[in-house]
Amino acid sequence: MVKTAQSVWENCLLFIKDNIQDQAYKTWFEPIRAVELTDNALYIQVPSKFFYEWLEEHYVKLLKVALTKELGNSAKLLYKIKMENTYGNKQPFTEQLPSAHRAPVKPQEVDFPLQNKNPELKNPFVIPGIRNLKIDSQLNANYSFDNFFEGDSNRLARSAGLAVANKPGGTSFNPLLIFGGVGLGKTHLVHAIGIDIKDKYPDKTVLYISAEIFTQQYIDSVKRNTRNDFIHFYQLIDVLIIDDVQFLSGKTGTQDVFFHIFNHLHQNGKQVILTSDKAPVDMQDIEQRLLSRFKWGLSAELHQPDYETRISILNNILYRDGVEMPQEIIEYVARNIKSNVRELEGAIISLIAQSSFNHREVTLDLAKQVVEKFVKNIKREISIDYIQKVVSDYFQLDIDTLKSKTRKRHVVQARQLAMFFAKKFTKASLANIGSQIGDRDHATVLHACKTVDNLVTTDKQFRKFVDDINKKLSV
Numbered sequence: 001m002v003k004t005a006q007s008v009w010e011n012c013l014l015f016i017k018d019n020i021q022d023q024a025y026k027t028w029f030e031p032i033r034a035v036e037l038t039d040n041a042l043y044i045q046v047p048s049k050f051f052y053e054w055l056e057e058h059y060v061k062l063l064k065v066a067l068t069k070e071l072g073n074s075a076k077l078l079y080k081i082k083m084e085n086t087y088g089n090k091q092p093f094t095e096q097l098p099s100a101h102r103a104p105v106k107p108q109e110v111d112f113p114l115q116n117k118n119p120e121l122k123n124p125f126v127i128p129g130i131r132n133l134k135i136d137s138q139l140n141a142n143y144s145f146d147n148f149f150e151g152d153s154n155r156l157a158r159s160a161g162l163a164v165a166n167k168p169g170g171t172s173f174n175p176l177l178i179f180g181g182v183g184l185g186k187t188h189l190v191h192a193i194g195i196d197i198k199d200k201y202p203d204k205t206v207l208y209i210s211a212e213i214f215t216q217q218y219i220d221s222v223k224r225n226t227r228n229d230f231i232h233f234y235q236l237i238d239v240l241i242i243d244d245v246q247f248l249s250g251k252t253g254t255q256d257v258f259f260h261i262f263n264h265l266h267q268n269g270k271q272v273i274l275t276s277d278k279a280p281v282d283m284q285d286i287e288q289r290l291l292s293r294f295k296w297g298l299s300a301e302l303h304q305p306d307y308e309t310r311i312s313i314l315n316n317i318l319y320r321d322g323v324e325m326p327q328e329i330i331e332y333v334a335r336n337i338k339s340n341v342r343e344l345e346g347a348i349i350s351l352i353a354q355s356s357f358n359h360r361e362v363t364l365d366l367a368k369q370v371v372e373k374f375v376k377n378i379k380r381e382i383s384i385d386y387i388q389k390v391v392s393d394y395f396q397l398d399i400d401t402l403k404s405k406t407r408k409r410h411v412v413q414a415r416q417l418a419m420f421f422a423k424k425f426t427k428a429s430l431a432n433i434g435s436q437i438g439d440r441d442h443a444t445v446l447h448a449c450k451t452v453d454n455l456v457t458t459d460k461q462f463r464k465f466v467d468d469i470n471k472k473l474s475v
Ligand code: ADP
Pocket: 143, 147, 148, 149, 150, 154, 180, 181, 182, 183, 184, 185, 186, 187, 188, 189, 313, 341, 342, 345
């Protein structure tokens, strides 16, 4: 059989997949495309320079073994870097700061809008007469890189954060969007980036702000007729960090002003860092032009921490508080609290408190009681597989039929219901739901959710289906 770039690469992937963790495989190898095979050299296309550097740093040995198996000792691997979301005539991976060619922005005298202690000043954002007034960055010193533990679940986001901190505005990760569920470390990570930048570049103005406060400030500025000052203030920031941008959903005025600020900062080589509880494709009621801006840079997901990371987070908290705890207890907590770092912290701190205040020794029994309290409050995560099973049982279909391509009406309906409940009961993205339920795309899932919403209000029989299945899934 003639070897092609694709066939060679597919075989390499089979080997690689067997040798690394699933998450790492998905993050680093699934996005790669094999493009060419000439003279025993395989060209692979990677989405960014960062990607290439990462592969070289972490997986070069594995790649070499895989490729040598396929092409022999003279095998060569070459990279092509392709950035999808470049715009205009900007070259992919020009690493230089666009602002290098411009006159530097003159130091301005500014104050943080909400911190203005001088309400009678006409312009709330500028205090005249104070030179080089520093903006308070609003960063929390407790959230640094030093105490942000690395694991498979956060490696991409963390290292992209470090790259941005080394060269704010000077990488292709602009904006950098960190997304993921509650309590997975988004806020912590963006503070860490801000703190690191302040350390390395004391002259840069860094500002952390939640999207909620940003919105309030904007509304206030409209009321007080100082909208331009508001915009002007934000346009002076070198590194703007906005937390929880999903909060902007449906708020068109704030989105509009943010769009202008974003464009100005971006064009001037300033860094924008955002967090959100969803991936851009899953954000609702955010204007398309803003979403497309979010995609210019890098979106990095924080996943649920794996077991090793959970252990190291626990150990670190214990170390920080100077407490010792038997290994079996630590392992017990790490095994049983999986979904988020905040709960993990809560459980171990509660154990520490129990033992130090009540002078109780921490036994496995005590750990069980504490963990139970935490786990009970956590809605048990229902899997998409489980939902598909419940839905197909209900309609007496088998799962394969549900997942199949058939357009028979009753199957389509069952499939749409499975998608609807997957959206309702899991934290999976639309794209992820689609890929698990019959390999559909995110638009299909979105359509399914809307169809179900509509039918529930118009069709009594259908409503009963929904209620029945809902009950089965809720117990
Ligand atoms: P989010 O903003 O995603 O809801 P936070 O950043 O508020 O989550 O994190 C919740 C808690 O978990 C914080 O106390 C944070 O310090 C801690 N945390 C999250 N991820 C990590 C990590 N990788 N290492 C150490 N602490 C973490």
